[in-house]
Amino acid sequence: xxxxxxxxxxxxxxxxxxxxxxxxxxxxxxxxxxxxxxxxxxxxxxxxxxxxxxxxxxxxxxxxxxxxxxxxxxxxxxxxxxxxxxxxxxxxxxxxxxxxxxxxxxxxxxxxxxxxxxxxxxxxxxxxxxxxxxxxxxxxxxxxxxxxxxxxxxxxxxxxxxxxxxxxxxxxxxxxxxxxxxxxxxxxxxxxxxxxxx
Numbered sequence: 093x094x095x096x097x098x099x100x101x102x103x104x105x106x107x108x109x110x111x112x113x114x115x116x117x118x119x120x121x122x123x124x125x126x127x128x129x130x131x132x133x134x135x136x137x138x139x140x141x142x143x144x145x146x147x148x149x150x151x152x153x154x155x156x157x158x159x160x161x162x163x164x165x166x167x168x169x170x171x172x173x174x175x176x177x178x179x180x181x182x183x184x185x186x187x188x189x190x191x192x193x194x195x196x197x198x199x200x201x202x203x204x205x206x207x208x209x210x211x212x213x214x215x216x217x218x219x220x221x222x223x224x225x226x227x228x229x230x231x232x233x234x235x236x237x238x239x240x241x242x243x244x245x246x247x248x249x250x251x252x253x254x255x256x257x258x259x260x261x262x263x264x265x266x267x268x269x270x271x272x273x274x275x276x277x278x279x280x281x282x283x284x285x286x287x288x289x290x
Contacts, residue, residue, distance in 0.1 A: 100129055100140040104206035108199060117201050120187070124200040126160075127209075128224050130287060137219050142209035143198045144227040145283075148242055149212075150220045155242050158212050159230075162196035179276045222287040223249060228280030232260030235273055246286075253284040 097103075104127065111117070126143025139147050139158050146159035163186070170177060170185040177185065189195025197208035223246055232238050232245070238259055239245050248256040264279050 097131065097133075097138075100131065100138055100211055101206045101209050104129070104140065104142070104199070104209060105203040108201065108203040108206060112201055112203075119201045120190075122201050124190070124198050126226070127199050130222050130224060130285075132216055132219075132289075135216055137214045137216050137222070139212045139214075139222075140209045141211075142205065143196075144230075146225060146227070146230050148223040148225070148246075149214060150223070150242075150246060151214070151218045152220060153218075155246075156212075157242070158210060160196075160210050163198070166196050176274070177276070182276050216289065220288075220290040221246060221250075222289075224285040224287070226281050226283045228282040229256060229260055229284055231280065232256070232263060236260065236263045238263045249284060249286045250288075253286060256284060257282045 117123075126145040127140070128142075128145045128147050129138075129140040130147060131138045137149070139149070141147055141158050141160050143160055144163045146157055149156045149158065166186060166189045167182065170182060186196075191197055191200060191202050191205050197205045199205060223242075229245075233240075233242060239248060239256070245256055248259065260282060261279060264273075267273055268278055270276075270278060
């Protein structure tokens with residue numbers, strides 16, 4: 093059996109360390125990001141998710157959403173703790189909980205954040221497709237029900253990923269005052285990667 097390669101958490105930790113060595117970023121003042129990784133061999137599919145960019149794995153038996161909900165839980169706590177926050181206050185509140193045990197984890201300067209990432213593995217012969225998306229796309233299914241479910245999302249992405257992005261974007265545009273779906277900003281970032289195995 094071929095070596096599946098190093099543990100994805102360790103791969104990510106080493107990448108953070110190398111970035112620190114090359115750029116000497118200042119903790120809590122450096123760029124930060126969510127991350128999703130998919131790696132496959134002839135035998136296995138390995139996934140890593142850290143932050144709010146889920147991965148959906150489709151098999152003949154259905155689908156599984158690999159997601160990290162810690163940031164959304166922190167955001168919900170901030171929103172229910174007082175008056176509705178503006179974007180600046182929300183970001184400030186999130187920053188206080190970033191990369192802390194009682195908060196959420198994200199890629200910035202702390203390599204230990206990688207050890208908090210969610211990982212999963214599948215036998216590769218069970219996997220039909222992998223849909224990697226940012227929360228700006230996943231909100232279409234989980235919040236707006238447009239498209240109605242993950243199978244519809246996959247069908248749109250199969251035809252053209254732009255169709256899925258455009259659909260979610262148009263739903264957000266239909267609620268510019270953010271009253272039907274309360275949120276801090278009208279549009280969120282939207283990225284898609286679709287990997288087909290069968």
